[in-house]
Amino acid sequence: MTQPLSADSELRAAARHLGRRRFVTATGAAVALALGTNLPNTAHAVTTLDPMRIEKNPFRLGVASGDPLPDSVVLWTRLAPEPYVSGSGLPVEPVTVTWELALDENFTRGVTSGDVTAHPEFNHAVHVVPEGLEPATRYYYRFTVGEWTSPVGRTRTAPAADADPGTLRFALVSCQAYHDGYFTAYKHLAEEENLDAVLHLGDYLYEYAVDAKGGDRDDADLKLPSRYNKETTTLEDYRLRYALYHTDPDLQAAHAAHPWIGTWDDHEVENNYANDIPEDGSSSEKFLVRRAAAYRAYYENLPLRPPQQPDGADLQLYRRLRYGQLAQLDILDSRQYRDNQSNGDGWKVPTDDTNRPERTLLGTTQERWLAAGWQESGAVWNIVPQQVVFSRRRNSTTSPYPLSMDAWDGYPAARERFKEALNAAGVENLVVLTGDVHVHYALDIKEDFDDTASRTLGVELVTTSIASGGNGADKPANWSTFMKANPHLKFYNGRRGYVLLTLDAQQLRADYRTVSSVTTPGAPVTTAASFVSKAGEPGLKSV
Missing domain, CATH: 3.60.21.70 (Alkaline phosphatase D (PhoD))
Incomplete structure (x- = not known):
């Protein structure tokens, strides 16, 4: 499990990774400020966490959807078996999350599904954008990790x-x-x-x-x-x-x-x-x-x-x-x-x-x-x-x-x-x-x-x-x-x-x-x- 950092150590860590992308003027000097650090490297295969090791409900933050288009909508969740502690109670490892989209809340009329990686660099949040959907249509969605299944969400294109x-x-x-x-x-x-x-x-x-x-x-x-x-x-x-x-x-x-x-x-x-x-x-x-x-x-x-x-x-x-x-x-x-x-x-x-x-x-x-x-x-x-x-x-x-x-x-x-x-x-x-x-x-x-x-x-x-x-x-x-x-x-x-x-x-x-x-x-x-x-x-x- 990750250990919490002090506020000062987090700021120092951020400062060490400042990039030369965005410039502002301060006291007459150009200062580069950006925080593009700790992004997941998806170019290489990495070992993911065995989901059966997750012993507590990881969906304690619920589910959400947003920004509807006629043919797609964003589906969201974040894995957090222990929401109030640093790292949310998960190891610093990627986790494979399965998502499903259906026309009914019992998922008997499935539309599409897939797997997505919840990266620790994004605090194990996932943003899924299923495409090819029908306009002005109500859909239902859910996520699964190991033996845990999220609440069902309802959305609309x-x-x-x-x-x-x-x-x-x-x-x-x-x-x-x-x-x-x-x-x-x-x-x-x-x-x-x-x-x-x-x-x-x-x-x-x-x-x-x-x-x-x-x-x-x-x-x-x-x-x-x-x-x-x-x-x-x-x-x-x-x-x-x-x-x-x-x-x-x-x-x-x-x-x-x-x-x-x-x-x-x-x-x-x-x-x-x-x-x-x-x-x-x-x-x-x-x-x-x-x-x-x-x-x-x-x-x-x-x-x-x-x-x-x-x-x-x-x-x-x-x-x-x-x-x-x-x-x-x-x-x-x-x-x-x-x-x-x-x-x-x-x-x-x-x-x-x-x-x-x-x-x-x-x-x-x-x-x-x-x-x-x-x-x-x-x-x-x-x-x-x-x-x-x-x-x-x-x-x-x-x-x-x-x-x-x-x-x-x-x-x-x-x-x-x-x-x-x-x-x-x-x-x-x-x-x-x-x-x-x-x-x-x-x-x-x-x-x-x-x-x-x-x-x-x-x-x-x-x-x-x-x-x-x-x-x-x-x-x-x-x-x-x-x-x-x-x-x-x-x-x-x-x-x-x-x-x-x-x-x-x-x-x-x-x-x-x-x-x-x-x-x-x-x-x-x-x-x-x-x-x-x-x-x-x-x-x-x-x-």
Whole structure:
């Protein structure tokens, strides 16, 4: 079995393997930073672990699927008979895993199967991409190692590119701080029927310390090792944190029930980081080692395709998925390429620095990619799953108005370029999907947020957290101020939950689902509000 390394020794080990691929400037010197170390060598045959030696259930982290295409989908699991220890209780040896795909949950109508190697270099995670599948089809999958068989997962491929799927249904989720409460909303989400996919909009995990009882869960039976009671900084830290999250039964149920499409925000690495700049503004060199570790653990623990495998401190997460003629999904990454937050971060009155025309949230390459995708789209609905609030938000009814420097409000020139590209492409039905803020919002996106009569360009649906922030309230303390200061804000609720998004050629419908409590398990789910927006007539109306 592997032995845990100290945090300092892990950082030193990473530094020894830094490659000359990615350069940044620091104190006038070019410094190469990449973490492309410890990758499996698949060119030569290696001895694999006899699976009969695995004496404990290796599927304690469950199964997942994601990023559906019309002819394929990613299937994921990670072997971890002992999730809370370094190495997950397996020797540093490859393990052969058998996978199966079928049309029924009893696997009497098998479609395809095969073997895949779970490499120790990837913490014994596997990403299987079966191809040649039928579009818009439900499949069931499972994995086997030795005498152990995983839970059965259910997934669904996307419609064919030229198909009219009639109706699409997605769920929007974000912000699942384990230490803030139970993932009760995921229990209800797992029971939702006919979902095409779950869209995770960031903060899949949090880097903060978790005590032995799981924070506000206060579970005396949990007894986490002391290594969890510190902030994550190393690859082993992030791997162990994902293991903790994946052991949650409600998160496992939601992953097994539906395919997921995800993007990250900041807490998958560190709060409010920007590109290669950490929260405290310290050394970029040291931070990029941490970022490389966090990105690698992110890939290892989620159902992502091979193009999303990290390359040192970089991982291209922005990507495009089609759901027939009805919807195009342009999944954005607003963390990896952004300029640093202006004006010291937080809620501040914008300054000349905030308004600099060259400031970017997405980076030039991603901005051009998004604009080109809209030009070629042709879909009825252009959906943009991303991280931070796009629409303007004032937290005061009197001038000067502080704005969130971490959201699009802190990057007004980038938001204007977004709008210009949207108009140039003639996009009529824009739907921006957002997480981050631990509240439900329903917003109209205005051509000019200072003019309530200006054209509505699209709608923004912001989903609350799964657990982050604790139980919350139907009307947070600033509810009245926010509703008065932002006339384009149609709904604001501070409970935990998720959003159901239903689309057809005529309209979209957003159902804001909430649970009353996350500090105790088992709370029921209710629909707090519902809104529709007509195709060709953007603007949210309550139903």
